[in-house]
Amino acid sequence: MGNDPANDDGDAKAPRDAVEVAPPREAVTVPSPRDAGQVMPPRQVAAVAPPRRRVLGVLVGAGSAAYAGALAWPATRFLTPAEAPRAEAAFVRVVRLDALEEAVPVRVRVRGDRRDAFTVTRELTLGSVWLRRTGNDVTALSAECPHLGCAVAVTEDRKAFGCPCHTSRFSLAGAAESGPSPRAMDPLLARVVDGWVEVAFVRYRHGSQHREVRG
Amino acid sequence: MSLGDFLDERTGYRKLTRELLDEPVHGGARWAYVWGSALTLSFVVQAVTGLLLMTAYQPSATTAWSSVMYISHELRAGWLIRGLHHYGAQAMVVLLGAHLGQTALYGAYKKPRELNWLLGLALMGLTLALALTGYLLPWDQKGYWATRVATNIAGSLPLAGAAIQRALLGGADYGHLTLTRFYALHVGLLPALLVLLLAGHVALFKRHGVTAREGAVAARTEPFYPRQLGRDLAVGLVVLAALFALTLRHHGAPLDAPADPASDYPARPEWYFLALFELLKFVPGDIEWMAAVGIPLALGGYLIALPFLDREPSRRLRPRLLLLAPLALAFVAAAALTSSSLLADAGDSGYQAARVHSDARAARAVELARRGVPPEGPLAMLAADPETRGPELFAQRCASCHRLGTLGPSADKLTAPTLDGFGTERFVLALLDDPDAPELFGKTPFKGMMVSFTRPPADPALAADFVPMPLEDRTAIAKFLAAEARGTPRPGSRGEILIKQHCTSCHRFDHNPPLDESSLGPELRGWGSLAWTTAHLANPGSGASYPQGAMAKDLEGHMPAFEEELSPAELSLLASWTLNEAARVAP
Numbered sequence: 001m002g003n004d005p006a007n008d009d010g011d012a013k014a015p016r017d018a019v020e021v022a023p024p025r026e027a028v029t030v031p032s033p034r035d036a037g038q039v040m041p042p043r044q045v046a047a048v049a050p051p052r053r054r055v056l057g058v059l060v061g062a063g064s065a066a067y068a069g070a071l072a073w074p075a076t077r078f079l080t081p082a083e084a085p086r087a088e089a090a091f092v093r094v095v096r097l098d099a100l101e102e103a104v105p106v107r108v109r110v111r112g113d114r115r116d117a118f119t120v121t122r123e124l125t126l127g128s129v130w131l132r133r134t135g136n137d138v139t140a141l142s143a144e145c146p147h148l149g150c151a152v153a154v155t156e157d158r159k160a161f162g163c164p165c166h167t168s169r170f171s172l173a174g175a176a177e178s179g180p181s182p183r184a185m186d187p188l189l190a191r192v193v194d195g196w197v198e199v200a201f202v203r204y205r206h207g208s209q210h211r212e213v214r215g
Numbered sequence: 216m217s218l219g220d221f222l223d224e225r226t227g228y229r230k231l232t233r234e235l236l237d238e239p240v241h242g243g244a245r246w247a248y249v250w251g252s253a254l255t256l257s258f259v260v261q262a263v264t265g266l267l268l269m270t271a272y273q274p275s276a277t278t279a280w281s282s283v284m285y286i287s288h289e290l291r292a293g294w295l296i297r298g299l300h301h302y303g304a305q306a307m308v309v310l311l312g313a314h315l316g317q318t319a320l321y322g323a324y325k326k327p328r329e330l331n332w333l334l335g336l337a338l339m340g341l342t343l344a345l346a347l348t349g350y351l352l353p354w355d356q357k358g359y360w361a362t363r364v365a366t367n368i369a370g371s372l373p374l375a376g377a378a379i380q381r382a383l384l385g386g387a388d389y390g391h392l393t394l395t396r397f398y399a400l401h402v403g404l405l406p407a408l409l410v411l412l413l414a415g416h417v418a419l420f421k422r423h424g425v426t427a428r429e430g431a432v433a434a435r436t437e438p439f440y441p442r443q444l445g446r447d448l449a450v451g452l453v454v455l456a457a458l459f460a461l462t463l464r465h466h467g468a469p470l471d472a473p474a475d476p477a478s479d480y481p482a483r484p485e486w487y488f489l490a491l492f493e494l495l496k497f498v499p500g501d502i503e504w505m506a507a508v509g510i511p512l513a514l515g516g517y518l519i520a521l522p523f524l525d526r527e528p529s530r531r532l533r534p535r536l537l538l539l540a541p542l543a544l545a546f547v548a549a550a551a552l553t554s555s556s557l558l559a560d561a562g563d564s565g566y567q568a569a570r571v572h573s574d575a576r577a578a579r580a581v582e583l584a585r586r587g588v589p590p591e592g593p594l595a596m597l598a599a600d601p602e603t604r605g606p607e608l609f610a611q612r613c614a615s616c617h618r619l620g621t622l623g624p625s626a627d628k629l630t631a632p633t634l635d636g637f638g639t640e641r642f643v644l645a646l647l648d649d650p651d652a653p654e655l656f657g658k659t660p661f662k663g664m665m666v667s668f669t670r671p672p673a674d675p676a677l678a679a680d681f682v683p684m685p686l687e688d689r690t691a692i693a694k695f696l697a698a699e700a701r702g703t704p705r706p707g708s709r710g711e712i713l714i715k716q717h718c719t720s721c722h723r724f725d726h727n728p729p730l731d732e733s734s735l736g737p738e739l740r741g742w743g744s745l746a747w748t749t750a751h752l753a754n755p756g757s758g759a760s761y762p763q764g765a766m767a768k769d770l771e772g773h774m775p776a777f778e779e780e781l782s783p784a785e786l787s788l789l790a791s792w793t794l795n796e797a798a799r800v801a802p
Contacts, residue, residue, distance in 0.1 A: 056441035063448045067256070070455055071263050074299075077292035078267050118281040118289070120587025 242427030252447035277592030298462030322530030359474030360482030605792025638700030700743030
């Protein structure tokens with residue numbers, strides 16, 4: 001509150017703060033009709049001496065700041081969620097190995113339990129991955145384009161992966177070949193257990209060169 | 216040119232600030248004038264915390280409770296935000312009372328301030344409406360049942376009652392649309408009206424100024440800043456500190472179990488409506504609305520009329536005492552009714568027990584929900600929880616005859632075996648020793664059907680040949696049956712051999728003898744296991760546990776079949792809980 005009201009009052013012959021000389025309680029008595037609602041001219045008395053006024057001003061400022069801070073602090077915490085503890089991605093069964101043809105990319109859905117805030121949904125489709133079989137091994141690539149997260153598909157000539165949004169192109173091994181994608185397609189851990197292909201499904205942040213797990 | 220000058224030249228904010236700060240306070244700064252500002256500051260707390268809660272709250276019958284649980288228990292500082300909002304609402308009611316009381320005592324409603332008095336009353340109505348609508352939003356037992364009562368009162372109004380109730384509920388029943396309607400009122404319409412009327416209230420207040428206390432009138436006048444503003448702020452800070460203290464003390468706001476329309480719940484409104492609640496106990500149902508709606512309306516009408524009844528320009532208190540008396544009377548009556556309601560509940564053991572039950576259910580619901588709520592909502596979550604549903608089903612279906620732990624009839628009213636320890640070795644040993652003991656078959660139609668293996672029969676002819684079974688053999692049988700009950704059978708053990716030698720003349724074992732035989736003894740293979748018990752609950756005479764004859768109608772007091780009343784999931788849940796509980800409370 002940096003404004004000093006004494007400075008701009010047109011009629012302030014005597015600055016208001018200086019009027020107060022008597023002890024504040026018995027301050028100047030202004031003869032007045034029993035208040036019947038007239039607006040009082042505001043410049044009759046000031047009850048507070050300047051030094052005291054300054055101290056009170058500081059107190060009022062500090063009090064206001066404390067009030068605002070007491071609300072702002074919990075608000076900030078509330079609106080900035082804690083980072084979720086990063087759980088080790090579990091392997092999920094996706095398809096039988098027999099169902100995959102040698103070297104042909106196949107897109108499969110990953111099903112699992114999903115937690116969204118307080119709701120836990122069982123056996124939901126979480127996303128999809130591209131699988132490619134080489135003998136008894138399988139490689140898995142995330143079907144999310146590392147650029148901005150669109151779903152990557154196999155191109156018409158079936159010789160590469162392509163993103164339908166911003167035309168990034170990747171080799172069948174996932175290497176970035178052209179387009180805006182900042183990195184190669186994201187490989188996922190895959191293994192074969194009892195004739196079933198299992199994939200550890202994780203999501204990575206989009207748009208950066210580095211591969212960083214999305215928490 | 217500083218930034219301040221730049222802005223001032225374009226907005227004139229300095230003049231505005233000065234006008235606000237230099238607002239004349241007639242008669243000098245007083246603590247008595249703080250209530251309006253304190254209320255406004257509290258409303259700011261409600262607006263800020265309310266907006267924050269809106270970022271996480273989801274108004275639907277399947278998600279509201281879970282999202283409030285999530286705010287209170289999972290989101291950072293969520294308990295704090297919700298606690299401040301919860302206690303802030305109550306603080307506003309208290310401050311309203313103080314503001315109204317001060318205004319009435321000082322005669323500040325008199326000419327020319329009548330309209331501002333009316334605006335203040337409208338603001339009070341809005342605040343109470345906000346409290347009432349906010350109470351439902353967690354969709355917990357407390358809010359649900361209180362709202363049911365409140366909307367049923369609205370529904371009992373003559374003429375438009377039913378239509379009003381339907382409009383409030385968004386249909387014939389309580390559900391998604393009730394929540395969204397109350398939500399729209401609570402976060403949209405009511406706060407918007409409140410801000411609008413508050414602006415008018417403050418503008419009129421600025422026009423007429425503060426009403427000095429009679430006697431001190433205009434003796435001295437000082438600007439609002441700094442002393443009055445300082446006092447207003449100090450009280451605001453004290454109120455905020457109290458909100459923090461209450462929130463810390465209770466670690467946030469209470470959250471009852473999820474709203475369950477099928478439950479028995481001891482509904483109570485928030486404390487500031489307790490007087491009305493208590494009043495309804497004394498009013499016959501058909502004229503209930505006269506008390507529940509008529510009395511508040513009459514009181515409101517009197518408050519509205521007050522400045523027009525009291526036209527004496529003097530604001531001295533004495534001549535006005537008669538006019539203020541009805542308000543004082545209403546206040547005293549409300550206080551008396553409130554304490555009477557609190558005392559009644561404190562002395563009502565039934566209410567206390569229901570409260571304890573509800574609190575336990577609430578705690579369990581939160582415990583389960585923190586692990587995740589199914590998409591069907593928290594009621595489905597509780598219904599699938601043996602610890603919650605088990606005792607409820609047992610109390611409803613089993614406890615009128617069977618005793619288990621603290622559930623069931625007193626010893627003299629038992630008509631079926633006590634199940635404490637059912638399925639354990641000790642239980643079997645007790646059966647072999649004295650099957651007709653009062654806590655076993657002694658008070659059932661099966662009394663006298665099973666023989667003791669330690670005591671000679673009453674018939675002297677039979678008693679002569681009686682040889683007690685050695686403890687070793689009884690223990691082997693008990694061990695075998697207890698293992699069957701636990702689901703870890705020991706086929707081929709000595710106990711099994713002994714059973715085949717000594718028990719199968721009456722009992723069935725591996726479905727032998729066939730069902731048409733006259734024997735009434737239960738199947739001993741798998742006795743007390745989950746499958747055996749579930750089948751027994753479904754239909755005790757199906758042969759899976761007891762043969763049909765054992766449950767014949769002429770055996771009075773036989774156990775009923777529950778397969779038509781309970782779903783397979785409920786049967787298995789009840790069996791599983793009963794067996795676990797029986798093992799837990801085993802003597």
